[in-house]
Amino acid sequence: MARGMTMRIPAIRPAAFWSLLALAAIAIGVLALPGRSYSGQDREQLLASASAQHPAGTDALGRDRMVRVSAAFLLSMGGAVMASAAATLAAAGVGTLSAFSPAALGSLAMLACDVFLALPWLFLLMMVRSTLPLTTSPAHSAAITFLILAVVGWPACARAVYRGALELRKSEWMLQARAAGLRDKQIMRHVLPNLTSLLIPQFLICIPAFIIAEANLGALGLGIGEPLPSWGSMLLELDNSPMLMHTAWVYLPIALLILILLLFEGVATKQ
Amino acid sequence: MIMRLPRLPIRFVAAAVTAVVGITCAGQTASRLPGELAWTIGFDPKTFDPAKVDDQESELVRYLTAGVLLRFNRSTQKVEPQLAEDWSISSSGRTVTFKLRADLEFSDGTRLTAKDAAWSIRRVLLPATGAPVAEEFLSAAGVTVETPDERTVLVHLPRRVIGIGKVFDEIAIEPADRPSEGRLTAGPFVVADYRRSQYVRLRRNPHYSGPDSKEFGLPYATGIRLDILDNHEQEIRLFEHGEYDVIDSLPPDYFSLLKQKAPNTVRDLGPSLNTEQMWFNQAPGAPLPAWEKAWFQNQAFRVAVSRAIHRADLARIAYEGHATPAYSFISPANVAWFDRSLSVPQEDVAAAKAGLAKAGFRLIGGVLTDANGHPVRFSILTNTGNAARFKMATLIQEDLKGIGIQVTVVALDFPALIERMMHTQDYEACLLGLENVDPDPNAMMNVWLSSSPNHQWDPSEKTPATSWEAEIDRAMNMQASSLTDAERKQAVDRVQQIVADQQPFIYLVYPNALIAISPRLKGVQPAVLAPGLVWNVENLRLEGTR
Numbered sequence: 001m002a003r004g005m006t007m008r009i010p011a012i013r014p015a016a017f018w019s020l021l022a023l024a025a026i027a028i029g030v031l032a033l034p035g036r037s038y039s040g041q042d043r044e045q046l047l048a049s050a051s052a053q054h055p056a057g058t059d060a061l062g063r064d065r066m067v068r069v070s071a072a073f074l075l076s077m078g079g080a081v082m083a084s085a086a087a088t089l090a091a092a093g094v095g096t097l098s099a100f101s102p103a104a105l106g107s108l109a110m111l112a113c114d115v116f117l118a119l120p121w122l123f124l125l126m127m128v129r130s131t132l133p134l135t136t137s138p139a140h141s142a143a144i145t146f147l148i149l150a151v152v153g154w155p156a157c158a159r160a161v162y163r164g165a166l167e168l169r170k171s172e173w174m175l176q177a178r179a180a181g182l183r184d185k186q187i188m189r190h191v192l193p194n195l196t197s198l199l200i201p202q203f204l205i206c207i208p209a210f211i212i213a214e215a216n217l218g219a220l221g222l223g224i225g226e227p228l229p230s231w232g233s234m235l236l237e238l239d240n241s242p243m244l245m246h247t248a249w250v251y252l253p254i255a256l257l258i259l260i261l262l263l264f265e266g267v268a269t270k271q
Numbered sequence: 272m273i274m275r276l277p278r279l280p281i282r283f284v285a286a287a288v289t290a291v292v293g294i295t296c297a298g299q300t301a302s303r304l305p306g307e308l309a310w311t312i313g314f315d316p317k318t319f320d321p322a323k324v325d326d327q328e329s330e331l332v333r334y335l336t337a338g339v340l341l342r343f344n345r346s347t348q349k350v351e352p353q354l355a356e357d358w359s360i361s362s363s364g365r366t367v368t369f370k371l372r373a374d375l376e377f378s379d380g381t382r383l384t385a386k387d388a389a390w391s392i393r394r395v396l397l398p399a400t401g402a403p404v405a406e407e408f409l410s411a412a413g414v415t416v417e418t419p420d421e422r423t424v425l426v427h428l429p430r431r432v433i434g435i436g437k438v439f440d441e442i443a444i445e446p447a448d449r450p451s452e453g454r455l456t457a458g459p460f461v462v463a464d465y466r467r468s469q470y471v472r473l474r475r476n477p478h479y480s481g482p483d484s485k486e487f488g489l490p491y492a493t494g495i496r497l498d499i500l501d502n503h504e505q506e507i508r509l510f511e512h513g514e515y516d517v518i519d520s521l522p523p524d525y526f527s528l529l530k531q532k533a534p535n536t537v538r539d540l541g542p543s544l545n546t547e548q549m550w551f552n553q554a555p556g557a558p559l560p561a562w563e564k565a566w567f568q569n570q571a572f573r574v575a576v577s578r579a580i581h582r583a584d585l586a587r588i589a590y591e592g593h594a595t596p597a598y599s600f601i602s603p604a605n606v607a608w609f610d611r612s613l614s615v616p617q618e619d620v621a622a623a624k625a626g627l628a629k630a631g632f633r634l635i636g637g638v639l640t641d642a643n644g645h646p647v648r649f650s651i652l653t654n655t656g657n658a659a660r661f662k663m664a665t666l667i668q669e670d671l672k673g674i675g676i677q678v679t680v681v682a683l684d685f686p687a688l689i690e691r692m693m694h695t696q697d698y699e700a701c702l703l704g705l706e707n708v709d710p711d712p713n714a715m716m717n718v719w720l721s722s723s724p725n726h727q728w729d730p731s732e733k734t735p736a737t738s739w740e741a742e743i744d745r746a747m748n749m750q751a752s753s754l755t756d757a758e759r760k761q762a763v764d765r766v767q768q769i770v771a772d773q774q775p776f777i778y779l780v781y782p783n784a785l786i787a788i789s790p791r792l793k794g795v796q797p798a799v800l801a802p803g804l805v806w807n808v809e810n811l812r813l814e815g816t817r
Contacts, residue, residue, distance in 0.1 A: 041669050134650035134681045221655045221682045242528035
């Protein structure tokens, strides 16, 4: 590696990171318990209080709230992590190629990103989601929801990568490498490792953004289909004051969602 | 028969998308005038012209303001004279004669004569007016109106119309050549003020000449304020604060909430005339795979699905007990037409499985497959914003899992749903409600005739697609032309039995009529027919006022 080409990995706050992992482990444990199903309806236990059988009570259809929250957490986090990885990779490709292309081509690519960013994405998301076949299974609807979020999420990230890659292109070590006669292919091998300090925060920022976006889509009825649980569908319960008066456990999804977002915020620290 | 959204011949339930979490705090309402009644309407009335009424809100304003020749009593379900002193139908059923009350006046004090009544009737019959009520005359172009003297109106019909008296409940008598959009009426109230998205204010008509109006000084109230508000949270809060006097059609969860807070204000009137049902898309032209169409057109499949649904759970869970399991399009609340001897496919999962096996379906690894090996799965479409309906769909999803059917529940906003249902026909099954505004089954012709665009499972058939649909056509036409009530009842009973046997609509529940009435409001006689709580508006008054 040429001098000056150092990888700068952002610091990860261990407490937040381990807390997230612990939550995920608990959620997996809850789902792994025998006889637990996120869709099973105990029709004699509607809106039941917390008990040994249902530690966080049941919802209006008699489904175990703890199991559903656990499933929603894992689904949302897994989907958001994958969508964020896909968006970050796409952004890294577009941003880097644009920065190392002729200036006019790079500007054009960034203009395309800006146009993409200016589109009313919520409405487009709703439109795309509503044109899906009605028989789309809940699992497919979840996959499609996160795929759409990844497609929508990469341009903002690409802009940041482009700026970072441009700076890299003008850096002293890069000039030195060119002067030393390194070919473009050889130089490019060192570009991505040097953008890691930019890409990891982008990846970490996208995860909570996608979790919130999925919750929003779910609250609009355009997210993950029933009976698969999602933050959005569970948050809809808060739109019903009779439900709020009935049980405090209805606040569990929103409380956990806030906690998870705060933990993700804590995972990435400023360099 | 109408679905709950104004206004198609079938009206679909108005559904607001409750998308974002949050409770709106109570907003500003206009101050209440002394002796004024107040309640809410969901949307702005589309028109104040009583001849052009095409939506629920406009219909309510017309009901409260219009002077009509005959009034359909929502409690006794009989037609009674209002501006008319007497009326009769000729033995042929083709001439209706009205004798007006003496000394009738409009709200500005000018005289109301037979000329005004004839002008108003002719106006709704004119194609240029585009009055929806004209359709109820069946052949509006052939109707003629005569006024032999100042108090007599003769309406000649080209053919007999069942329930013609009720049609005149929808025709406001306006001053001849001076239509005023409700500002000059012969009804109990007149439109005084309208602020878009805020309120409609009505004031008392001092010249009102309805039955008993002079003797008792009706209407009692000095006016009515209709706040335009589509938010149950806010409506209930303002009702608790005494801002509103009545709430009609409470959702079950809000009913329970209000019952906890103010138990003496809420009432469950029992089953309404409305139904909630699901149906399969049987249209031959629907963009669905051939094997799916074959399932949906298979009577055994529909009956098995019907048998697998736990209707009692739908009523208990989705409606918190404020609904009754349904098996027919006529509610038990419709005493005259309900058929107690109807034979229906009762809930029986074992029988459902046996029926499917007999029809060539097999359970392979817990998944139902048809004779050609296609796994049986379909989506149930419903509208967003109706929690009870979405719960029902989710409960049915679980019920049908029990017989190996995989169901996807899809909630769409109303425009998208209507587009699929009425235009592209790109759906498999649908779950919606039908609102019956008229207990007479003749009003359901637009659903049951196979040629009707509102014949939902297969709209606008050129000829009946099946023998049983042909039989329904014959029976419905028979009830429309029979001269005796017994013959009509027999024909309607037959239609009920065919529908129960064939299950083109799988009826789920009759939602109960849930209402709230302020203890301050006197004179209320709740009825299940719209406008249920205020149908006798002339007699309503606030405690402490005259």
